[in-house]
Amino acid sequence: MVAVKDGLKRVVIEPVTRVEGHGKVTILLDKQNKVQQTRLHIVEFRGFERFVQGRPFWEVPVLVQRLCGICPVSHHLAAAKAMDIIAGVDKLTPTAEKMRRLMHYGQTLQSHALHFFHLCSPDLLFGFDADPKIRNVIGVAAKYPDLAVQGVMLRKYGQEIIKATAGKKIHGTGAIPGGINKNLSIAERDAFLKDLDQMVEWSRSALKIAKDYTVEHLADVKDFGSFESNHLSLIREDGAMDLYHGNLRAIDAQGNKIFDQVDYQKYLDYIVEEVRSWSYMKFPFIKSIGPEKGWYRVGPLARVNTADFIDTPEAEAARKEFMAVTDNKPNNISMAYHWTRMIELLHSIEKIKELLNDKDLQGTDLVVKGDRRGEAVGLIEAPRGTLFHHYKVDENDQVTMANLIVSTTNNNEPMNRAVRRVADDYISGKEITEGLLNRVEVAIRAYDPCLSCATHAMGQMPLVVELFDHEGNLVDSRSKG
Numbered sequence: 322m323v324a325v326k327d328g329l330k331r332v333v334i335e336p337v338t339r340v341e342g343h344g345k346v347t348i349l350l351d352k353q354n355k356v357q358q359t360r361l362h363i364v365e366f367r368g369f370e371r372f373v374q375g376r377p378f379w380e381v382p383v384l385v386q387r388l389c390g391i392c393p394v395s396h397h398l399a400a401a402k403a404m405d406i407i408a409g410v411d412k413l414t415p416t417a418e419k420m421r422r423l424m425h426y427g428q429t430l431q432s433h434a435l436h437f438f439h440l441c442s443p444d445l446l447f448g449f450d451a452d453p454k455i456r457n458v459i460g461v462a463a464k465y466p467d468l469a470v471q472g473v474m475l476r477k478y479g480q481e482i483i484k485a486t487a488g489k490k491i492h493g494t495g496a497i498p499g500g501i502n503k504n505l506s507i508a509e510r511d512a513f514l515k516d517l518d519q520m521v522e523w524s525r526s527a528l529k530i531a532k533d534y535t536v537e538h539l540a541d542v543k544d545f546g547s548f549e550s551n552h553l554s555l556i557r558e559d560g561a562m563d564l565y566h567g568n569l570r571a572i573d574a575q576g577n578k579i580f581d582q583v584d585y586q587k588y589l590d591y592i593v594e595e596v597r598s599w600s601y602m603k604f605p606f607i608k609s610i611g612p613e614k615g616w617y618r619v620g621p622l623a624r625v626n627t628a629d630f631i632d633t634p635e636a637e638a639a640r641k642e643f644m645a646v647t648d649n650k651p652n653n654i655s656m657a658y659h660w661t662r663m664i665e666l667l668h669s670i671e672k673i674k675e676l677l678n679d680k681d682l683q684g685t686d687l688v689v690k691g692d693r694r695g696e697a698v699g700l701i702e703a704p705r706g707t708l709f710h711h712y713k714v715d716e717n718d719q720v721t722m723a724n725l726i727v728s729t730t731n732n733n734e735p736m737n738r739a740v741r742r743v744a745d746d747y748i749s750g751k752e753i754t755e756g757l758l759n760r761v762e763v764a765i766r767a768y769d770p771c772l773s774c775a776t777h778a779m780g781q782m783p784l785v786v787e788l789f790d791h792e793g794n795l796v797d798s799r800s801k802g
Contacts, residue, residue, distance in 0.1 A: 409691025438472025
């Protein structure tokens with residue numbers, strides 16, 4: 322959509338396609354079609370940080386995952402980890418922790434497969450300028466049927482892992498304060514082992530596609546929506562990537578540590594959230610650096626950049642190959658998210674294989690109890706990046722405060738900068754085409770955003786309501802905050 326007002330041409334991409342949730346992009350151009358402003362707007366609002374207040378704390382792991390049908394396991398587990406602490410539990414039983422980890426790796430496998438095969442592969446396989454009629458998952462299935470089958474089956478395998486560990490594929494109940502409510506039966510284990518080798522092979526194949534695309538198009542993608550940035554993730558005490566648990570590490574664009582091995586219970590000493598009037602999504606930044614330069618990236622690219630190593634052999638070999646492209650310095654290429662996402666896909670199936678062969682999953686000691694506490698933070702590396710859940714609970718077991726910083730919120734400023742970079746490079750001063758506008762969406766899709774999860778307000782959200790007549794004239798306006 323294109324409109325002209327105050328001498329500026331306003332180009333709107335609405336909705337942004339092939340992402341989870343609803344968002345739009347606005348681009349303001351002057352008379353010479355030079356870009357003056359770009360913004361990624363999150364246009365839906367969900368108030369879960371308020372909804373959970375007054376609810377008993379043991380409901381929270383089931384309740385908050387209703388935020389999203391794409392990554393409910395992440396919210397389920399992050400909330401469960403916080404509620405463990407509220408319940409006075411610092412260490413789970415081996416069966417409980419490993420069942421949760423299996424659930425989480427199953428989710429990461431299915432989520433990464435969904436994004437790569439269904440949402441981003443049309444751009445990689447057909448090109449950014451391809452006809453939109455074929456530049457979609459139906460087009461992929463028609464021209465590359467074997468590839469489409471691989472994507473569907475990898476996702477199905479991950480979903481079945483979730484069902485076996487959480488009780489349901491979507492919005493399960495497996496994790497409870499202090500543990501888990503079921504173990505993995507021998508029959509369930511054997512069913513997964515039967516198809517495991519095929520899943521490993523398909524994961525290798527997907528990684529090769531992403532790697533080959535990036536290497537073959539390196540000259541084109543190295544500057545596409547790219548910029549230097551800080552990176553943040555959970556990290557294990559020995560420096561290994563850990564998607565389920567760890568401490569916080571942040572590095573700058575050259576790989577220097579900003580902070581390391583920070584207990585995430587103290588995240589507020591390091592991370593601050595900024596609110597802007599034109600989006601329902603917050604803008605976090607590193608407190609010691611400030612909002613101008615303290616923003617950071619999260620997700621697969623950040624996790625591979627921050628990790629010293631990956632503790633599964635094939636994914637570690639793939640990590641070394643990836644880091645060699647930038648001489649072991651952080652890789653700041655936005656399109657490299659796809660390559661690192663597939664490294665994590667392979668890592669997830671390797672961890673699933675490891676866990677399925679662990680007899681602890683058939684254990685019967687599932688729950689630990691302790692003395693109640695009043696405040697806790699739960700963190701997990703969701704498929705899209707670091708996910709923060711922070712709660713306070715009163716003496717009546719009711720939640721009195723909740724603050725969620727979701728993965729896509731952490732990536733808010735980077736996504737906006739990617740939009741501006743692509744707009745400047747490909748749209749500014751040019752005749753606008755569908756293919757050029759799709760490049761803006763390609764840059765956003767690299768982050769695999771879940772816009773539904775990211776729509777939260779902190780405190781009193783600034784709100785402006787404007788009423789226009791049929792000719793576009795402003796009739797009335799009301800604002801608060």
